[in-house]
Amino acid sequence: MSETYDKLKSILLEKSVRTGEFTLASGATSDLYIDCRVTALDPVGARLIGQLGWHAVHERIQSEGLEIDAIGGMTMGADPISLAVGMTSAMEHPDEMIQVFNIRKEPKVHGRGKQIEGNFKSGDQVVVVDDVITTGGSTLQAIDVIEAAGGVVKFALVLVDREEGGRAAIEARGIPVVSLYSRSTLLNA
Template sequence: MLKNLRESLRNAPIIKRGSYNYFIHPISDGVPVVRPELLREVIACIVKNANVDVDKIVTIEAMGLPLGSALSQITDIPFIIIRKRKYELPGEIAVHQATGYSKGELYLNGIDKGDRVLIVDDVISTGGTMLATLKALEMAGATVKDIIVVIERGDGKKEIIDMGYDIKTLIKIDVDENGVKVLECIDGEC
C-alpha cells in the first residue's frame, strides 16, 4: 500500500546540517515535487488507520498543510493549522517549540473547549513539535482522539507514547550519510 512512499524515501537526497543528516522528501519538504499519486497513497493510508470520528483535524505549518487539506476534503472534517506566525486573534494560544534543528513559537487558533481532534503531521523525530502541539491543545481544552504521522525518525514517538498518547506512524526510517533506510511500515510491506 505504501509503495510510492517507500521508494521515494529510499531515493531521497541527504544533506548535512551540522552533524545532522537531513533527508529531502516531498512529504516533509515539498521538494522536488509533491506527486499526486504519493499524496493520495499517504492520505488513503491515514484514512484507513486513523480515528476520523473527530470534530477537527489539527496539522502543523508548513508541511502538514497538504496533508490536512487533502484529509479534510476526503473526510469533510474541518482542519486547523498550527502556525508559526502570531495573529493576535482572541483566544490565540502560543507555545514554545524546540526540535533537533530549530526553536520558535507556535500559535493555535480555532479550537474550542471540548473539541475532539485528530493530529496529522509529516514527520516526528525529536517530538518537539508534537509536544508543543499537545500542550497547546491541552491549554485549549481539546481532547486528542488520535495522532498520526507519516514519517517516524528518531525517538520522539516514544516520548509521546510515554505521555499516554496513542500515536501511529505510517513508516519508520533511519538516515545516515548513505541514505534513508526504511525500517518499518504500518502495512507491514517494507
C-alpha cells in the same frame, strides 16, 4: 493499500529523502534529512497521503470506538497532510468526515490573536499531525497548544518516524503515535 503504500514510499524516496550531513530543527546532526513537504505538496503525493492517512485514522476510529472531530498540527509540515486526510474523509466517509485546522508557531498579534486557525473549537477530539518526528518536540508543542485551547488529543498521525526517540516522548504524554512510515520501513533497514 499495499500498492498505495509502495507508490507513496517511492515518491518520498525520490523527492523527500536525502543523505549527507544535516543539522535538524532540534539542533542535532544527522546523516538523513526528510523533507516531507515536497511530497505532501505534490498532487499525487498528497492524494496518496490522504488515502493512507485516512485509512490509518479510520481504522483507529473503528477499532477503538473513537469520535474524531478534527485533524491538524503545527504549520507548515502538518498542513498539507491534515488537509489531504480531511478531504479523503469527506470523499470516502462523509458521515465520519473530520474537519481540518492548523496551528501557528505563535498567536497572531492582530485580529483575534488566534494560534489555532481553521475548524477547531474547545472540546473537539482531535488527531494531531506531524510530517516527521525526530525528538517529538514540534508534535508535543502542538499538543500543548491544542490542550490549552480545550481540545482533547486522541492520537498522533505521523508521516515518517525517524526512530530517534520522538515516538517515546509523545507516548510518554499518553498520546499514541500512528506512523505511516519509519526510518526502517522507508529505507528497508
